[in-house]
Amino acid sequence: MNKSSYKALVVEETEQGYVRSVKSRTVEELPAGELLVRVAYSSLNYKDALSCIGNKGVTKHYPHTPGIDAAGIVEHSGSSEFGEGDAVIVTGYDLGMNTAGGFGEYIRVPAAWALKLPTGLSMREAMIFGTAGFTAGISVSRLVERVRPDAGEVLVSGATGGVGSMSVAILSRLGYRVAAMTGKVEERVFLEGLGAGRILPRQSFQESTDRPLLQAQWAGGIDTVGGVILENLIKSIHPQGIVTCCGNVASADLHLTVYPFILRGVSLVGVDSQHCPMADRIRLWEKLADAWKPDMLSSMCTEIFLDDVDACVDRMLAGKLKGRLLVNMQS
The missing domain is CATH 3.90.180.10 (Medium-chain alcohol dehydrogenases, catalytic domain)
Incomplete structure (x- = not known):
């Protein structure tokens, strides 16, 4: 030393x-x-x-x-x-x-x-990913277990944030069609550069409703904000789709019925990167260093x-x- x-x-x-x-x-x-x-x-x-x-x-x-x-x-x-x-x-x-x-x-x-x-990753690139990119990687890994790239659009909330932007970039790298939801629609060029096919304003997802289900629009979703946005995303997932959640900046509360889960077979998966087992960490970092590394990292x-x-x-x-x-x- x-x-x-x-x-x-x-x-x-x-x-x-x-x-x-x-x-x-x-x-x-x-x-x-x-x-x-x-x-x-x-x-x-x-x-x-x-x-x-x-x-x-x-x-x-x-x-x-x-x-x-x-x-x-x-x-x-x-x-x-x-x-x-x-x-x-x-x-x-x-x-x-x-x-x-x-x-x-x-x-x-x-x-x-x-x-x-891992081989193929510099220390600088590892920290561009960091916890946000690693959390995005876990989210994507759970989503790809249930949703194929040809199944339809995947919605990512909080898309200009760390986890959201990484999720958009990794999903696009893997051939998914991605819709990016954000409160910063002025960042369209940034999000399109990550591979987002559509940019959707956050306001369109913030209206609370008592309806137990909404029109099915998304094959899957990665939510980073929680609250009403997560509620509406779960209600609008295609049958057998999946939503991952990892944040609560909008709210930690979740007001739902069981209908999205028992009538459409939707899965809600929580993502915790802090306590991820080491064997899983190593496998995921190897993917981020190789096939999952965005070109524009x-x-x-x-x-x-x-x-x-x-x-x-x-x-x-x-x-x-x-x-x-x-x-x-x-x-």
Whole structure:
């Protein structure tokens, strides 16, 4: 290891609220773990933004360094499965929640949280995917089990967000016809560049109705927002179709009858990337590194540095970002 001190974004709880600043830390302050990793890239996710503003449902104790994603090089290993110099990916588990995360130049984690960077994927590309892309990958993997590309259109909600935009791009890569639902219709060019065949305004899905079923329109759906939008999507899925859900930014409530499930055979599948088993992680990352990697992956992100994260947190919470935000941790 070249140095014992490093830079990290630190969120502190003060009498005036939660304050974010880049500070110098030492590796001795990091938690226990078999792997010490020099972080090359991270990414900004919605969960990171919540940790940055003191959301105790995400992070219980402060001061804290968020960052639920990290890709980097192992500098010290106490595990026979990893050696010094190995490039690794760490996403999910407790990283960046209550364990110091990827917004620091170093992390120390259990070896069970890490996987070796797959062939065909750079560390930069891995963090363009990050948790959002990995979550999209899980969603797509569940959808393709039930829905063939020729079965009809697949609707993706929150399509300009991290998970949504990645879902659009991966589905398009696999030959699906994708309809992108968004509150940012001005981003038509961005979404069409990802492969969306139709752009639909969010307002058309936000009207609540007591009707147990709506006209069947979609072969399947990937929902990232929850609430009424998820309700209406489930009600309008073709027989034997599937909807995956992974977010609740619109609402955590869901008001439905059983009719979509017992009259049309619709499946609702929840997606949790945090606790995905390692064997499944490895298989999915190998797909993302190869057949599922969008051609336009590098153009799907905005690259920033650690000093930029503070301002971008506020923009993310205000819904002013699109695609992925890649954090270059190399100084």
